[in-house]
Amino acid sequence: MSQQPLHFMPTTGFRERSKAVVDNEFLQKSFRSAMDFLMTKRAAQFPDAGELDGLRTLGEQIRQNSLAKLPDLLVQLEAKLIANGIHVHWAETPDEANRIILDICQKHGAKTMVKGKSMVSEEIEFNHAAEAVGVEAIETDMGEYILQLAGEKPSHIIMPAIHKTKQQIAKLFEEKLPGVAYTEDVDALIQIGRNILRQKFLEADIGMSGVNFAVAETGTLCLVENEGNGRLSTTTPKVHVAITGIEKVVEKLEHVPPLYSLLTRSATGQAITTYFNMISGPRKPHEKDGPDEVHLVLLDNGRTQPYADEQLRKTLQCIRCGACMNHCPVYTHIGGHAYGTTYPGPIGEIISPHLMGLEATATLPSASSLCGACGEVCPVRIPIPDLLIRLRSEVAAKPDPESPLVGHGAGYSRLVSGIWQGWAMVYRSPFLYRTVTWLGSRFSWLMPSKQGPWTSVRVALKPAPKRLRDMLKERG
Amino acid sequence: MSARDRILGRLYASQPHDDFAAPNPAAWFASQARHEASNERLERFVRTMEAGRTEIHRVNNGNWAQKLHEVLSAKGCGNLLLAPGTAHGQRAGEALASTGIACLAYDRPINEWKAELFNDVHASLTGARGAIAETGTLILWPDEHEPRLMSLVPPIHIVLLDATTLHATFFDAMQSEHWAAGLPTNALLISSPSKTADIQQTLAYGAHGPKELVVLLLENAQ
Numbered sequence: 001m002s003q004q005p006l007h008f009m010p011t012t013g014f015r016e017r018s019k020a021v022v023d024n025e026f027l028q029k030s031f032r033s034a035m036d037f038l039m040t041k042r043a044a045q046f047p048d049a050g051e052l053d054g055l056r057t058l059g060e061q062i063r064q065n066s067l068a069k070l071p072d073l074l075v076q077l078e079a080k081l082i083a084n085g086i087h088v089h090w091a092e093t094p095d096e097a098n099r100i101i102l103d104i105c106q107k108h109g110a111k112t113m114v115k116g117k118s119m120v121s122e123e124i125e126f127n128h129a130a131e132a133v134g135v136e137a138i139e140t141d142m143g144e145y146i147l148q149l150a151g152e153k154p155s156h157i158i159m160p161a162i163h164k165t166k167q168q169i170a171k172l173f174e175e176k177l178p179g180v181a182y183t184e185d186v187d188a189l190i191q192i193g194r195n196i197l198r199q200k201f202l203e204a205d206i207g208m209s210g211v212n213f214a215v216a217e218t219g220t221l222c223l224v225e226n227e228g229n230g231r232l233s234t235t236t237p238k239v240h241v242a243i244t245g246i247e248k249v250v251e252k253l254e255h256v257p258p259l260y261s262l263l264t265r266s267a268t269g270q271a272i273t274t275y276f277n278m279i280s281g282p283r284k285p286h287e288k289d290g291p292d293e294v295h296l297v298l299l300d301n302g303r304t305q306p307y308a309d310e311q312l313r314k315t316l317q318c319i320r321c322g323a324c325m326n327h328c329p330v331y332t333h334i335g336g337h338a339y340g341t342t343y344p345g346p347i348g349e350i351i352s353p354h355l356m357g358l359e360a361t362a363t364l365p366s367a368s369s370l371c372g373a374c375g376e377v378c379p380v381r382i383p384i385p386d387l388l389i390r391l392r393s394e395v396a397a398k399p400d401p402e403s404p405l406v407g408h409g410a411g412y413s414r415l416v417s418g419i420w421q422g423w424a425m426v427y428r429s430p431f432l433y434r435t436v437t438w439l440g441s442r443f444s445w446l447m448p449s450k451q452g453p454w455t456s457v458r459v460a461l462k463p464a465p466k467r468l469r470d471m472l473k474e475r476g
Numbered sequence: 477m478s479a480r481d482r483i484l485g486r487l488y489a490s491q492p493h494d495d496f497a498a499p500n501p502a503a504w505f506a507s508q509a510r511h512e513a514s515n516e517r518l519e520r521f522v523r524t525m526e527a528g529r530t531e532i533h534r535v536n537n538g539n540w541a542q543k544l545h546e547v548l549s550a551k552g553c554g555n556l557l558l559a560p561g562t563a564h565g566q567r568a569g570e571a572l573a574s575t576g577i578a579c580l581a582y583d584r585p586i587n588e589w590k591a592e593l594f595n596d597v598h599a600s601l602t603g604a605r606g607a608i609a610e611t612g613t614l615i616l617w618p619d620e621h622e623p624r625l626m627s628l629v630p631p632i633h634i635v636l637l638d639a640t641t642l643h644a645t646f647f648d649a650m651q652s653e654h655w656a657a658g659l660p661t662n663a664l665l666i667s668s669p670s671k672t673a674d675i676q677q678t679l680a681y682g683a684h685g686p687k688e689l690v691v692l693l694l695e696n697a698q
Binding site for chain 1: 482492496507582584587612669677
């Protein structure tokens, strides 16, 4: 499975990538129908607006409770996990996380790894790090497996291969898998994947997964899935390594059912997923399967940055359902890849600046029409539009070395900032205001006919020959 | 200083001290509780599970082993993985003794027969700890008799469920059984055969786990 390393692109080029998708009529139709499908399914899961409202409030309270007590809960989680026989590791950066996991691989002489779907493992670009040291990391979620064959990144956090058609997948399987004939039959394609990956589950030395909820009270890792590959990856090999962001912890076991219900109903419009897998320890001596060793890697990678800010902290309430992208008109038009980040769509626009710095992500907070749909559907009430506005101002602000935000002021422009300062000055002084508007009405012919992006699709702006005050004066 | 100390140091330094409304899931679920008779709840469970493509057979103490044989024959299963160490496993073993369906036991650690389990087992029979009406869900706590992979690797998974162990919600199940006081190494909720919609949002069953899920619903177990 050797392929060109694929890295997440910096956000330069965002416009070009977006335009390429917007100009592609076929992709436009397929994203539109996929998002309509997911929105309809979600709506069908919440027929009672009152129930949805109450459950969202509870979900928000549970997540805010987790964040309010986060350091204590992490310490409690660690102690419980260790008592249960699970090894706990902490990583500040993707490199540290990769090194921890690859050290575990090396200790066990592991050459083949089966992976359940994990966006955090995408975030740290684990597969490249593994390949570099000769560990074959195989994605076993059907969507992720398809993308690994194609050498592509997920374009959606829940439905990773949502940008691919069955025709493309049929062709990909025919080309990449020996002895496989072209078929567009979805059941047949899934069975092909199943049979190939079964062999991998049999052979793999180590399994890796993400975590949906980590319960501090009991030391339990909860995994949500439909396919069974997550259970196979965490049960069949002799070692299981889970990785999660530090924010995924919840205080009590009783906090899990409301979040799980919000997650599956918001994400794919399912009342529940096929499997809910609760792991509280490695195999005990009398048990006949399950891993001998279980590890958890707790990753920071910039999450402590929004944690330190009362408003930005709400970003960490996220349970990764993807409803915000399903309902985002911008995401629906440009698809997930255009963002160039692990997490696309509205949640990506507010979390990526903390993971990658504002410099690399300066255009993201502006990739929104601020229509508010993301905030309305968020199951844990993250005020996404407010956070977008906040990040826009942090990007455009004059760079402040004291700012705790990495890349603060990355989009600062002396010209733009000067124009706004002048504007504010004119509007603060009645004399200046009258003078400037008078000049504008008399010298409107001086306005250039090309006014940057504005005139690319619109006629040039030109001050009116008469000001409102002049017209009112004439009327007496 | 370790990564742990630095991460915790940053979190403690910026931990909020304002009051949050404490979440109260118990009050929420009480407010949403349905007032229904136990037979209504059972019908709801059956409807919901069947809608998720699970095959349900209503059986009693006298005939469930016979039904098990019928199901296995209808599906052309040549063998069944069961747990002789459990009462139901033993009973199934006896009932299938002279039927031509071979009974296999998960009597060794997985490493000793992994390939056989993956390639040669047609179906498995396990018990269930309970079930959930709201979402049409089975609760399994795998143990030494019925290990984790027994409900996952064979293409057909048959579950014997005692109707009296049905709960209204996941929350009710964990609260009434005090799960927080002690969970097993692995606890599972199972709500349908394995499935995926990863190719063009088209639902396909039999992704990586069982292609078929069959519930023998034991009523009047006493």
